[in-house]
Amino acid sequence: MMTSRLLIAIAILLTALFLQIAFGDVLNIWTGLVLAALIAGVFFLSIPELICVILAAVLILNWQPAWSSEIFVFSVIPITAYFVKTIIPFQPFLSNLLLIGAAVVFFYALFDPGVILHRFGLLALDAGASMIYGGAAFWILKMQS
Amino acid sequence: MRKDAAVPVVLIAFLLFLILFKPFYGWWLRNFFAPNPGEGVNLDARLENEALKAEIAKLNVLSQNPTRRPGYVSAIVYSRYPFNFKNEILINKGKNDGVLVGSPVFFGAVLLGRIEKVFNDDALVQTVFDDRFQLSAGIGNSGVKALFKGGSLPKLSLIPLAPPIAEGDIVYSVSPDFPYGAPIGEVRNPAFSSDRLFREASLRFSYDLGEVKTVLVKK
Numbered sequence: 001m002m003t004s005r006l007l008i009a010i011a012i013l014l015t016a017l018f019l020q021i022a023f024g025d026v027l028n029i030w031t032g033l034v035l036a037a038l039i040a041g042v043f044f045l046s047i048p049e050l051i052c053v054i055l056a057a058v059l060i061l062n063w064q065p066a067w068s069s070e071i072f073v074f075s076v077i078p079i080t081a082y083f084v085k086t087i088i089p090f091q092p093f094l095s096n097l098l099l100i101g102a103a104v105v106f107f108y109a110l111f112d113p114g115v116i117l118h119r120f121g122l123l124a125l126d127a128g129a130s131m132i133y134g135g136a137a138f139w140i141l142k143m144q145s
Numbered sequence: 146m147r148k149d150a151a152v153p154v155v156l157i158a159f160l161l162f163l164i165l166f167k168p169f170y171g172w173w174l175r176n177f178f179a180p181n182p183g184e185g186v187n188l189d190a191r192l193e194n195e196a197l198k199a200e201i202a203k204l205n206v207l208s209q210n211p212t213r214r215p216g217y218v219s220a221i222v223y224s225r226y227p228f229n230f231k232n233e234i235l236i237n238k239g240k241n242d243g244v245l246v247g248s249p250v251f252f253g254a255v256l257l258g259r260i261e262k263v264f265n266d267d268a269l270v271q272t273v274f275d276d277r278f279q280l281s282a283g284i285g286n287s288g289v290k291a292l293f294k295g296g297s298l299p300k301l302s303l304i305p306l307a308p309p310i311a312e313g314d315i316v317y318s319v320s321p322d323f324p325y326g327a328p329i330g331e332v333r334n335p336a337f338s339s340d341r342l343f344r345e346a347s348l349r350f351s352y353d354l355g356e357v358k359t360v361l362v363k364k
Binding site: 017025065 | 149150152153154156157160161163164168170171172174175178179180224225226227228229230232233234235262264267269274276297353354355
């Protein structure tokens with residue numbers, strides 16, 4: 001049961017990686033689909049499983065042979081969401097969407113706050129795409145569990 | 146340890162080993178996911194066309210034909226920055242190959258960026274699509290000067306009102322940090338600035354960054 005849940009989570013992660021990299025390479029627009037997949041996993045995976053999929057994402061997304069603040073924050077957000085989810089007073093599906101939206105906005109606010117003011121369309125596109133993918137990932141994991 | 150926790154724990158140890166000691170496998174997987182948009186389809190011809198246009202512009206601006214500097218090293222693109230905040234690529238040549246911080250990087254003959262960080266066997270390239278990238282640029286046969294500002298949609302600004310520029314004019318580097326006349330792209334949609342004291346324009350590039358698989362670095 002646990003192994004199949006982990007395999008499905010990895011499949012969702014790999015699909016997110018493919019879509020994020022394909023859109024980024026072709027359109028030069030990078031979305032937070034991988035982050036969304038990890039946050040959706042927060043509601044179904046145990047801590048070891050969650051760390052496992054986070055590390056798989058880091059292995060493929062880390063673009064340099066050194067640690068970076070972006071990758072560090074990217075890794076910490078799902079772990080934080082794992083503990084924060086219990087204090088959000090909504091149904092899990094809504095909490096999932098809320099956490100994904102908040103994570104995307106937090107990521108931009110931390111590393112390029114100018115985007116929020118000057119390129120709001122990019123932020124809206126990223127948050128929207130991430131929430132749609134995260135919502136779909138949530139339902140797939142829910143059906144399996 | 147419970148039996149059902151063994152699988153993720155073993156995977157965590159394996160992934161940590163790869164991340165810390167063999168990151169190359171991650172870059173290989175990343176390239177496995179990456180599409181090859183239009184790779185090879187007229188790309189060489191487009192790059193050649195841009196280089197020739199820049200050469201003509203350069204000959205019109207300079208009284209002598211500058212020789213191309215020797216000492217370039219070819220490098221393979223390993224990976225690419227995966228968020229919207231920067232635009233960087235990782236290449237497989239570093240300190241051990243004589244690559245230095247600030248060295249110009251080319252895709253064909255077209256200026257792609259500069260070396261931002263050097264590791265022993267790899268280096269990080271800040272591309273012209275990075276918000277932090279800017280340089281002095283010349284435009285077309287007249288050689289009118291402008292400020293090139295990088296970003297997801299790079300722009301030319303502070304272009305004097307005369308002499309005139311036109312759609313399709315070649316844009317090339319006149320910065321002392323890069324070889325003179327290195328082509329960057331072509332003028333697109335020239336217009337007056339909001340205060341009408343200057344002109345500004347966006348740029349058309351003969352390649353997509355996703356197509357860039359090998360680059361040349363000046364040693």
